[in-house]
Amino acid sequence: MPVREVDATPYAASLIEGHRDFGYGLETALADVIDNSITAGATTLQLFANTADEEPYVALADNGSGMAESELIDAMRLGSKNPSDERPAKDLGRFGLGLKSASFSQCRRLSVITRRDGGASCARWDLDRVASRNDWSLELLDQLGGVTGADLLPEQGTVVVWEKLDRLMGGFSQDRNKRTRHINAELARAERHLRLVFHRFLEGKKPPLKIYLNGRALDPIDPMCSYHPATQRDPEEVIQLRNGNVRIRCYTLPHHKKMTLDEWEEVGGPEGHLKSQGLYIYRENRLIIAGGWLGLARQTELTKLCRISVDIPNTMDADWKIDVRKASAQLPPLVRERLKKVVERFVGTSKRTYRSRGQKLVDQTRHPIWNRVQKEGQITFSPNPDHPVFRKYAEQLPEELKAGFYQCIRLIGAGLPIETLHAELTGNAEMVVAEHPHEEDLRQMVYSMADTLLSSGLTIDEVSQTLQSLPVLRDNWYVAKKLIEDFSSQALSR
Ligand SMILES: Nc1ncnc2c1ncn2[C@@H]1O[C@H](COP(=O)(O)OP(=O)(O)OP(=O)(O)O)[C@@H](O)[C@H]1O
Ligand SMILES: [Mg+2]
Known part of the structure; x- marks a missing residue:
């Protein structure tokens, strides 16, 4: 069969616009750019956000390996690496896309300034320029004078600069005050995300990293509270698979009474503890999924202190279907099976502990005000008519009023607003x-x-x-x- 060949090169203008919508938010976009810095061996990251300027910009400077000009040109290419290529351990990248797609999700102009062995180079994608030319020609800037962010370039390292922040302005480009407020709110959310996602690096472990946001050092948020003496840390379990080992550890967070309110709120996050229970999946020590049971259990009030860390190496990316943003993954069937057993056991124990704790609290009290009665598969709570306060009062009552008094007490028990209590306790238990x-x-x-x-x-x-x-x-x-x-x-x- 004769075959004809025609040139079907993608249209630069539309393809590059399409790369803006991979589903990044500011927080996942920043994390993706920071991944590159960590892979490049950076130990210090300076994140500057000039939010109040007429032309706001965001710049991220690292002291990593930097790039030679040829490497920079490659780095700016969409799909600069093949996702099927094997990556060195500790490499947080995979697709050869993150730098570009994360940046374009927030801005229309991406400049990368980099220095290695003394020589600095700078390359730029400006989406307006690509739109008007409709080709893949990359701008190289030989003079760094006047380039935003060039003053942040260290002896060796890389600065990623986002200008024309159309997306980040949230539709407030005309109103400077609203715009600044919006960007600052987004930044505050992103800050928490970075403190969580990179917490193991920020804790000075593997490898140590310092991140500064406008000069202020970010502290880690450890979702496992492993620093807290009251956290329960079970032994590690390892699942050995063809493409590497998965390491699993169950944690039970301290009861809220054992933590300060700030600590409790910080590990609970904006969504609260109920929604934050579940699996915490780390890829090469970088958190990619924070909470939720991925269909293996339900998020219940009784299990809200349960968290399980799952560590996977980058050799398993294809099995886990890691996405470009490194913000979602799917459990491979083999892992799912094994993990299901771990989750069922852990969650089951936690529920039993919680229930018996409640029971013990009542049973251990001498002369409780409320009795807990378990009968025919039902649990009821009723005011204890033998409580000394009630009894002593009843003794002082004339005989004809006594029955009425005990009736009132029984009514209080019968009218216990179980459903309302249950609704309130779900998610907000510590507020009740x-x-x-x-x-x-x-x-x-x-x-x-x-x-x-x-x-x-x-x-x-x-x-x-x-x-x-x-x-x-x-x-x-x-x-x-x-x-x-x-x-x-x-x-x-x-
Ligand atoms: N800060 C940096 N320092 C040194 N090299 C970098 C830096 N940022 C990017 N690079 C180089 O640019 C390449 C492309 O980065 P990009 O984020 O687009 O893709 P990736 O990290 O390879 O994969 P992914 O799409 O999964 O992020 C990287 O592989 C790396 O070689
Ligand atoms: Mg990357």
Whole structure:
């Protein structure tokens, strides 16, 4: 069969515009450019965002290997490397696209200035120029004077500069104030992302890295809270596969009461703990997926402290279907099977611990205000009519009012707003608190309970210890302590 050949070179103008929409946000775009710096061996990154300027720009300067001019030209080429080529370990790249597609997702002008062995070079893609010429000719700038970001170039290293930030302006290009506010808000979100995604590098481990945003050093956010003494860290498990090893470790974060509010909020992130539980997948130590169970479990309140780190090498990229942004992946079937078992075991244990913790909290309290009753597969909570406060009060009532009083108490139990509580507790458990009791109520409680405990044969010291273990008193300990001391001194002087 005769075959004719025709030239079907892609149209530069439309293809390059198409590379703007790979789904990057500012945060994933910056992370992709930073990947390149890490691969180039950088130890320090200076990220400058000039947001208030008439012509705002973003520049990222690294002290990595830098590039010779021929390498720079190659680096600027779309598809500069083949995704099927083997990469050295620790190389965070794969497609030969990231630098360009990440940059174009935010700006219309990308300049890369680089220096190696003394000689500096600069290359630029300007999408307006490509649109008008419709060809692939890259601009090389021989004079660095006047080039934005050139002053940031170190002895050796690379500066990536984004100008004409049409996307980042969020449609506010005419209103400078709104524009600046919008870019700053985006930057704040991106900052958190970078602190999380590169946390292992920022922690000074593998390899150490410092990132400065407008001169301010970024601290790592460790989603596993592994620095915290109350974090539970299970032993590592390794899945050996043809293309490399997958390393898995389960973590249980500390209960929110064991953390400061700032720590709790930081690891919970803007989406909160419920949504942040799940798998944390690292590719060559760089976080690519943060939370969610990828279909292996449900995100429940009882498992919201569960996180599992999964480490994969770059040799498994094809199996994991890593995308250009390095922000999504799919579990290969073999890993899925093994991981499912780990997740089921871990999540199951966590649920049991949580449930028995709740049960223990009630059962261990002497004279609880609420009883927890488990019967015929159902769990109910009802006010304890034998509680000393209720009993002592009822004793003082005339006979005809007693039944009515106990009826009121039972009604409180029957009217417990389970569904509302459940809805509120899902996602916001730590925000739901018991009402603050009046000092008079606490006094009533301390005195009734202490009387009952004393008459059951306990010493003053034992009474005081028992009172300390009661949730209501423990949670209002500042006031309760004083009341207990008053009671003790009165009892002793009797
Ligand atoms: N900061 C840098 N320092 C040194 N070389 C760099 C730097 N940024 C990019 N390069 C070179 O440019 C090439 C192209 O980068 P680009 O991000 O487009 O693709 P990649 O990193 O190879 O793969 P991916 O598309 O997965 O990111 C890199 O492979 C690297 O050789
Ligand atoms: Mg890259």
